[in-house]
Amino acid sequence: MRTEQGDSKGADRESRLGGNSGFCSDAAGLSGLVPAGYVKQPWDEYGFAVMAGEVLVCRYTRLAVKRHYDDLLAAGSKGLVWRPDLADHVIKFFGFCRHSKGAGFAGEPIRLEGWQKFWIAVCFGWYRIDGGRRFRTWYEEVARKNGKSTKLAGIGLYLFAMDKEPGAEVYTAATKLEQAKITHSEAEMMVRQSPQLRALISNQKNKLFIQGTSNKYVPLGADAQTSDGLNVHGAIVDELHAHPNRDLWDVLDTARGARKCSLMYAITTAGFNQGESICLEQRNYLISILEGHEVDDSFGGVIYTLDAEDDWRDERMWPKANPNFGISVFADDLRNACRKAIAIPAALANFLTKRLNLWTQSNETWLSLDHWDAGASQSFDENFLKGKRCYGGLDLASTTDLTAWVMIFPPQDGDPNWYVLPRFFVPEENIQLRARKDRVPYLAWRDQGFLIATPGAMVDQDMIRDQVIDDAAKFDIVEVGYDEWNAAxxxxxxxxxxxMMVKLPQNFGNLSTPTKKLEGLVLEKKIQHNGHPVLRWNAGNVTLLRDTNDNYRPNKKKSRERIDGVVATIMAINRAEMSVAPAQSVYEMGVGI
Incomplete structure (x- = not known):
C-alpha cells in the first residue's frame, strides 16, 4: 500500500525481493502447487514468488502462503470452496477508498501492494460448502509503517457496507473508547475523501451508517460498558498486543455466534510482554496451525518477523518483518534506528519489537552506563553554576525511602551542555537497613557527601524544604516540577x-518527551553530572513503561532498584522544555492512556 513516503527505490526493492526483482509469471514452474486448470490471479504473483523463493520471508510467512496453496489442492476433501470472484470484489473495493493524508496522496485512490492483495484474497476468498465464511478469526502480525491502519479501515468499511450482510454491525475495538476512536477515525476520513463512499455512508458522532439499513460501523472500548446486546459481523482490532487481558476479545467473539460470515480481524506488532496475553495466545495458536500441530480451518493469518537464527543487525533480513520494504519502509530509516538500538538498550527493545516484529521482555534496562559515564568527562564545581538559570524536579519518597531533589541547568552563555546537580536524602535510622536492602553503599555515600541523612526514622521534609530554599538563594530556579504524592x-x-511549583502527574503526557530528551542528551554526550554515584546507580536501574504510540517513561514498579534521581531529572527537564515551547499533549487533554 502506497503511503506518503512515495514509491519504492531500486536498492530497497531488490532487497525486498531477496536480490531478484522478477516475479514468477505463471504456475508452469511450480508443478503441483495449484490444481490442474487453475487460472492464475493477480495476487498469485506474490504467492508464487514466495513459494519460488523470490521474495525473502520468514518461515511463518512461507508456511502461511503454503497453507493457502495446499488448501487449493485439498479444498473438496475439507469441505471448502475457493471463491476468487469474492476475493477480487474486496480488492476492487479498495479502489474506491482514498488516502486521507500525506503530501501528494491525500484524496488519491489506495493502491494495494502484492502482499496485501494476497492476504486480503486469502482471508475473503475462502468459504465453507454451507456458504459461511471460512476464516472467522484472522491474526496478522507485521512491523510498524507497513500500512496496517489504512488496511484495517478499508476492511472494516467493506464488512460494514459491501459484504451483503443484513444489519451488519462492525466495531473498531480497543481497550479504551478514546483509543478506539483514534483508530476508527481512519475509516471516517477515508469516507470523507471518497465521493462514492460519501454518497453511500453517513457519519454522525463517530458512527458510520447507511440510510435505510441497520448497518453500523462504530468504535468500541472495553471501558464504554456498551458490550451487552452486540451482534457482531465484523470486529477490527488494532495492536492486539496492547490489550491487558482477554475480556474485550471474548465479548466480541461470543457476540457473533448467529452470524455465518462474521470476522474477527486483528493486526498487531509484537509486544514487550512474553508472559500470558490474549495476543500471544492467538499468535501461538496460529503458529501451531501453520506447523501442523493443530487443525482449525476457521482460523487464519500470517506473521512477518525474523527467523530465530537471523542476526537483527543484518539489514538483508529486515524485509522479512517489513513486506512494504522499499515502499513505506526504507532502508535508511531502519539503519538509523538500528544504530540507535546498538547504542542504547531502550532503543534496542523498541527497534526489535516495532521495526522487526520480535517479541521481547519489558524489563530491559534503559540507559547504557558506558554512555552515562561520558557525562563525567567535565568536572565542575557548584560555584560554576551559581546564579545560572535552572529548573528543579522533586521526587519525594515514602517516609522511609530515598528522596531526590534535582536541578538541571540548560545550555546558556554559549555552552552546549546541560548540567545536573542532584541532592539525595534518606532517614538516618534506616540507612543501614536501606544499604542492606538496596545492596549499595549508603554509608559511604553519606560520608562522601553524596547523600544527606536526615534525623530519625522517616524522611525529614523540613530539611528537604530548607535545602531547596537554600538552593533557590544560590541558583536562579525558574520552576520546580513535582510528583504530588506525599508532597502536599x-x-x-x-x-x-x-x-514556582508545578504539579506533574506521572503519566506519558508529562514524562515521555523529557524521557526521550534525556536519552538523547546522554547519547549525544551533552549532559554533565560529575559522575554522581547515587544518580549513576539510579540511571542503571531504569526500565521503561511504553504505550502503543511509542511513548515511554520510567517504570518504578518494574525497575530493578531505586530510580528517584532519574525521575526527578526528567521532571526538571519537563519544566525546562515546557518553559521554552509550552504545549498540551493528547494525554493532558484526556485522550489516550
Missing amino acids: KISVELTEAGL
Missing part, C-alpha cells in the same frame, strides 16, 4: 517561599 505540605511551603 512541602509544595505549599515552597510556594510560600516564592518558588
Whole structure:
C-alpha cells in the first residue's frame, strides 16, 4: 500500500525481493502447487514468488502462503470452496477508498501492494460448502509503517457496507473508547475523501451508517460498558498486543455466534510482554496451525518477523518483518534506528519489537552506563553554576525511602551542555537497613557527601524544604516540577517561599518527551553530572513503561532498584522544555492512556 513516503527505490526493492526483482509469471514452474486448470490471479504473483523463493520471508510467512496453496489442492476433501470472484470484489473495493493524508496522496485512490492483495484474497476468498465464511478469526502480525491502519479501515468499511450482510454491525475495538476512536477515525476520513463512499455512508458522532439499513460501523472500548446486546459481523482490532487481558476479545467473539460470515480481524506488532496475553495466545495458536500441530480451518493469518537464527543487525533480513520494504519502509530509516538500538538498550527493545516484529521482555534496562559515564568527562564545581538559570524536579519518597531533589541547568552563555546537580536524602535510622536492602553503599555515600541523612526514622521534609530554599538563594530556579504524592505540605511551603511549583502527574503526557530528551542528551554526550554515584546507580536501574504510540517513561514498579534521581531529572527537564515551547499533549487533554 502506497503511503506518503512515495514509491519504492531500486536498492530497497531488490532487497525486498531477496536480490531478484522478477516475479514468477505463471504456475508452469511450480508443478503441483495449484490444481490442474487453475487460472492464475493477480495476487498469485506474490504467492508464487514466495513459494519460488523470490521474495525473502520468514518461515511463518512461507508456511502461511503454503497453507493457502495446499488448501487449493485439498479444498473438496475439507469441505471448502475457493471463491476468487469474492476475493477480487474486496480488492476492487479498495479502489474506491482514498488516502486521507500525506503530501501528494491525500484524496488519491489506495493502491494495494502484492502482499496485501494476497492476504486480503486469502482471508475473503475462502468459504465453507454451507456458504459461511471460512476464516472467522484472522491474526496478522507485521512491523510498524507497513500500512496496517489504512488496511484495517478499508476492511472494516467493506464488512460494514459491501459484504451483503443484513444489519451488519462492525466495531473498531480497543481497550479504551478514546483509543478506539483514534483508530476508527481512519475509516471516517477515508469516507470523507471518497465521493462514492460519501454518497453511500453517513457519519454522525463517530458512527458510520447507511440510510435505510441497520448497518453500523462504530468504535468500541472495553471501558464504554456498551458490550451487552452486540451482534457482531465484523470486529477490527488494532495492536492486539496492547490489550491487558482477554475480556474485550471474548465479548466480541461470543457476540457473533448467529452470524455465518462474521470476522474477527486483528493486526498487531509484537509486544514487550512474553508472559500470558490474549495476543500471544492467538499468535501461538496460529503458529501451531501453520506447523501442523493443530487443525482449525476457521482460523487464519500470517506473521512477518525474523527467523530465530537471523542476526537483527543484518539489514538483508529486515524485509522479512517489513513486506512494504522499499515502499513505506526504507532502508535508511531502519539503519538509523538500528544504530540507535546498538547504542542504547531502550532503543534496542523498541527497534526489535516495532521495526522487526520480535517479541521481547519489558524489563530491559534503559540507559547504557558506558554512555552515562561520558557525562563525567567535565568536572565542575557548584560555584560554576551559581546564579545560572535552572529548573528543579522533586521526587519525594515514602517516609522511609530515598528522596531526590534535582536541578538541571540548560545550555546558556554559549555552552552546549546541560548540567545536573542532584541532592539525595534518606532517614538516618534506616540507612543501614536501606544499604542492606538496596545492596549499595549508603554509608559511604553519606560520608562522601553524596547523600544527606536526615534525623530519625522517616524522611525529614523540613530539611528537604530548607535545602531547596537554600538552593533557590544560590541558583536562579525558574520552576520546580513535582510528583504530588506525599508532597502536599512541602509544595505549599515552597510556594510560600516564592518558588514556582508545578504539579506533574506521572503519566506519558508529562514524562515521555523529557524521557526521550534525556536519552538523547546522554547519547549525544551533552549532559554533565560529575559522575554522581547515587544518580549513576539510579540511571542503571531504569526500565521503561511504553504505550502503543511509542511513548515511554520510567517504570518504578518494574525497575530493578531505586530510580528517584532519574525521575526527578526528567521532571526538571519537563519544566525546562515546557518553559521554552509550552504545549498540551493528547494525554493532558484526556485522550489516550
